[in-house]
Amino acid sequence: MFHPIPLYIGLRYTRAKRRNHFISFISLISMLGIMLGIMALIVVLSVMNGFHQEIRERILSMASHATLSDPNGGGMADWREVLEKVRAHPDVVGAAPFVEVQAMLVGPSNVSGALVRGIVPVEEDQVAELRRDMVHGSVDDLKAGDFNIVLGRDLAQFLGVVPGDKVTVVTPQVSATPVGVMPRLKRFTVSGVFSVGMADYDRSAAFIQLDDAAKLMAFGDAVSGVRLKLTDMWEAPRQAREIAYDLGGLYRLVDWTQVHANFFRALAIEKRMMSVILSLIVAVAAFNIVSALVMAVTDKRADIAVLRTLGASPLSVMGIFIVQGTAIGLIGTLLGVVTGVLLALNLEPIIVGIETLFGVRFLDPSIYYISELPSDVHWQDVVVIAVSAFVMSIVATLYPAWRAANTQPAEALRYE
Template sequence: MILSRYERMIARRYLLPGKGEAFILLVAGFSLGAVMLGVAALVIVMSVMNGFRAELFDKIVGLNGHAVVQGIGGRLPDWRDIVAQAKATPGVTSAVPMIEQPLMSSYNGRVEGVLIRGMRTEDIRGNASLTGNVVMGRLASLTPGSGRIAIGSRLAESLGAQIGSEVSLISPQGQATPFGTVPRIVSYTVAAIFEIGVYDYDKAYVVMPIEDAQTLLLMGDAAGMVEVQTVDADKVGPILAPLVEKIGNRAVVSDWRTMNAQLFEALAVERVAMFVVLCIIILVAAFNIASSLIMLVRSKTRDIAILRTMGATRSAMMRIFITVGSTIGVLGIVAGLLLGAVFLFFRQGVVNFVQLVTGQNLWDPSIRYLTELPSKPDPAEIVAIVLIALLLTFLATVYPAWKAANTDPVQVLRYE
């Protein structure tokens, strides 16, 4: 929409009404602020939701793989054959045997439920989710028969354990006696403490060499499962289809979507719901723009009539008032994008400040899984937000501009 010189001049004049029209300027300011807050809220919420999903996906898949091959009854006696078949499957990048079993841990009279994870030493050192998040100690000291383990940071806090502490692991699979089965209790030295960033993992996981886990659980040479990584997590089903046929009834293959279906489906539904609800804020801002333009048209009726008698066309009036309303919308959108970017950059500081002022724990990791507020802006979504805001703003200017264009100068100036 190209404006002539006089149209641009009038549009600039109407964007800053005179002294007697301060109320119109106030309403226009509220409209700009509403657009700014609506756009900022959409950008912030969608970025945080994207970051939450991405962080959860990276941490869950990084530790649990894209899929797992679980043995019937929790045992895989022929795990070496399954590992070889998995690695030979096109699209599979790694296959890691492991043992995973819930047990109890005890230290200094404190008892916590834990999840034992036994892995080969080369797999422990090659797992980026573990090696990249060690806060104390060294994973390299975890060797078969050493009696050393690595535990999560939250578990260490709950037990009061540190590097060098002797933590007892209690297994119900013990020796049978005339009085029943005696639980098996074995003490291990804490050699490393890690913090993955997912509360449930940091609170429960105990990592040890697979040989030690086999000894603790009396499993002999068997493994519990094989963790599989593929080239594309979204295509894990088709990639592993040949492996499922080869395995047959020996084991069950479960991918990350099956194991975490409820969590990721809930996140997807919440993203859509939040997007729709926050779009209503922009819609309300668009109504504010429409109301401010309607008041501007009514206050400028005499000016419009004079312009029409001087030769201004209906289309010129339409362009002037559409430009005024669209300018308010564009300024609000730009301000909203800047506000959203600033908030996302200082998001954790804002959360900490609000927690300090209110005394409330707004980001409890035991409820929200992650230890920090994540963020991952999506350029495509931001473009969509801008386009939606522009469209609603433009539609809000059409009716007031049409009323201005249809002003009858004869009726207005009859008694002047």
């Protein structure tokens, strides 16, 4: 069977036992370096993808894709008409009114600030996942006139309350009384506790019934705004603009990409920088091939001279060492992709096992946004990583192969 000479000899050099074992060792280290670099890059990017997805889902489980409000910062008195119009829009999946206020919650043992939101439980199900996140009680206990309140788990623990206890909600608004101007306050009964898994919500969010919130804020029949869930969260900016245009531009409409713009931009920059930093590991491993091939060229000077004497062209000699270095890079790339993908796909049970075995906690929910280490393998990332590593391996072979091609037979055989 015919084999191209550069391919045949290059592959034979790759698998042959060399007289100089140090060269073999350097080649093995280069291969392992490429494998470890690719594996680390795939795992880290998968974790960052999973982290971003988890954060996005948890934020949007409490926030909304878009929010309609009064441009002057006041209440929306015609919110019922707005609800009818937006629910008829083809890009709107659900809509719910809300009343929102920054308040002070006073418990038996502590005082804490919180974002108190008035909702209608049945309508809130259209735009948020509060019902799913309940750990005690039910959102259906939020009934008009009962003055019940649902607290985040960390907030309830800080205030020292459990379902059935009382908390006092103190708002920035004031009321004139016979003894002077006093802040508006109201006693609420804790009817439930929720847990999103994000400290931002579990520690500083509370929910009450919409009518109770309107009374507390003296809004009358108005609300703070209308929250929307759209058909495609990634198209929220465009869809939000279309909805605002259909409403005649009378309302302020903000989508989730604007509310959390800095946060998600920071996550994107972090992922990009981590990719660059970890790519340097692959680059260093790939260019270790240079040292391995330079020593291989020196070790094979006599063989190169014989090949040249027998009629091999400089291009053929160059091809031999390109094949040898490419084989090292290809094997390292394949091993790195396989081990990286397998590790990324099974990362969560591995982390749980390590935490159980050593009694440690890698992500403290009081510090980090999430308490688990999710992994989401994006195959386009895997392809880009593999192709980039393989290309760097090929580039690393060019200089040693060029040196081999310029070996002069007479000089190489002079001292043999």
